[in-house]
Amino acid sequence: MKIAVLPGDGIGTEIVAEAVKVLNTLDLKFEMETALVGGAAYDAYGHPLPEATLKLAMDSDAVLFGAVGDWKYDKLDRPLRPEQAILGLRKNMGLFANFRPAICYEQLVGASSLKPELIAGLDILIIRELTGDIYFGQPRGRRVATDGHFPGAEEAFDTMRYSKPEIERIAHVAFQAARKRNKRLTSVDKANVLETFQLWKDVVTEVGQQYPDVALDHMYVDNAAMQLVKEPKRFDVVVTGNMFGDILSDEASMLTGSIGMLPSASLNTKNQGLYEPSHGSAPDIAGKGIANPLATILSAAMMLRFSLNQEEAAQRIEAAVQKVLAQGLRTGDIYSEGTTKVSTREMGDAVVKALG
Numbered sequence: 001m002k003i004a005v006l007p008g009d010g011i012g013t014e015i016v017a018e019a020v021k022v023l024n025t026l027d028l029k030f031e032m033e034t035a036l037v038g039g040a041a042y043d044a045y046g047h048p049l050p051e052a053t054l055k056l057a058m059d060s061d062a063v064l065f066g067a068v069g070d071w072k073y074d075k076l077d078r079p080l081r082p083e084q085a086i087l088g089l090r091k092n093m094g095l096f097a098n099f100r101p102a103i104c105y106e107q108l109v110g111a112s113s114l115k116p117e118l119i120a121g122l123d124i125l126i127i128r129e130l131t132g133d134i135y136f137g138q139p140r141g142r143r144v145a146t147d148g149h150f151p152g153a154e155e156a157f158d159t160m161r162y163s164k165p166e167i168e169r170i171a172h173v174a175f176q177a178a179r180k181r182n183k184r185l186t187s188v189d190k191a192n193v194l195e196t197f198q199l200w201k202d203v204v205t206e207v208g209q210q211y212p213d214v215a216l217d218h219m220y221v222d223n224a225a226m227q228l229v230k231e232p233k234r235f236d237v238v239v240t241g242n243m244f245g246d247i248l249s250d251e252a253s254m255l256t257g258s259i260g261m262l263p264s265a266s267l268n269t270k271n272q273g274l275y276e277p278s279h280g281s282a283p284d285i286a287g288k289g290i291a292n293p294l295a296t297i298l299s300a301a302m303m304l305r306f307s308l309n310q311e312e313a314a315q316r317i318e319a320a321v322q323k324v325l326a327q328g329l330r331t332g333d334i335y336s337e338g339t340t341k342v343s344t345r346e347m348g349d350a351v352v353k354a355l356g
């Protein structure tokens with residue numbers, strides 16, 4: 001089992017160190033190799049995704065990723081910015097399926113901005129298509145408008161597009177995930193306005209005929225955004241395109257209290273995966289030893305489950321995380337009165353101890 005460890009920037013190095021510590025506690029043999037990525041790689045080699053880092057990632061069974069980015073790189077040309085590293089990894093590894101579970105842990109119900117009864121027991125899974133849609137569609141660019149409301153004015157444009165096979169493969173992933181859970185799938189689109197998402201809806205419906213045991217429903221994205229805060233527990237598995245998924249998964253994540261709790265997995269057709277917390281490099285708290293490492297530790301659990309075929313070890317880590325929360329240990333982002341505030345390292349140590 002070969003794991004590429006790419007801590008990246010900001011809190012990335014602090015939280016990945018804790019996840020590696022947790023992995024090393026397990027009775028499993030891993031070959032872990034660390035490399036620079038993002039701003040750290042730019043500083044050392046002049047590029048956010050050096051050839052050697054990409055090769056290491058491609059040659060591994062899984063990538064454990066921290067986060068990339070810092071305000072100090074904002075002035076760089078887009079291709080050199082740290083964020084290009086994660087986009088480059090997704091594209092080169094073909095990581096088309098992004099899983100973001102939003103689980104509200106019993107002990108953190110009070111940390112949500114929604115009423116406890118709305119989110120207690122919440123356990124939803126958002127599956128976002130990650131390599132298509134308007135984020136990658138060509139053509140795109142800037143030009144002088146020749147038509148539209150203001151001919152002669154500067155304009156910018158992007159292209160929303162999906163091919164049928166792209167939709168089919170993410171639909172299969174979603175139906176299979178729903179099958180392993182409560183057999184309910186909501187496909188989110190904007191078929192009433194967008195041709196791309198009319199095709200999306202048609203193809204998901206067609207693929208659904210192969211999964212008669214899964215109840216499929218369709219929802220427009222604006223309604224989905226509303227329902228997520230009105231009645232989040234009506235959802236189980238949600239599948240949607242790249243842009244809608246970006247927005248809805250951030251919205252769903254905040255229901256559960258803190259972005260510091262939310263893991264993610266991005267998979268390709270070979271079950272190779274990249275595992276990272278849903279949050280970024282948090283430059284505002286980097287280097288202070290206060291970041292919550294649980295999202296990264298839970299991402300490592302997803303890595304064991306999806307790419308390394310170690311379901312039991314994944315469950316052990318998830319149980320250990322529940323246990324430290326039950327012990328009342330909290331990093332600053334999830335702290336509330338009556339609990340014990342701990343540092344990044346202390347939280348990692350507590351998970352290691354809970355595993356033992």
Ligand code: NAI
Binds near residue numbers: 259
């Ligand atoms: P962010 O997620 O880094 O931070 C948002 C807020 O949440 C901050 O107040 C931060 O302190 C807090 N936060 C995030 N993770 C936390 C944790 N584990 N524990 C406690 N608090 C935590 O998002 P922001 O500030 O918009 O972006 C910062 C940098 O990260 C930017 O350069 C951005 O491009 C990059 N970024 C990278 C991502 C990636 O590597 N996949 C994803 C999102 C952003």
Ligand code: MG
Binds near residue numbers: 246247250
């Ligand atoms: Mg986002």
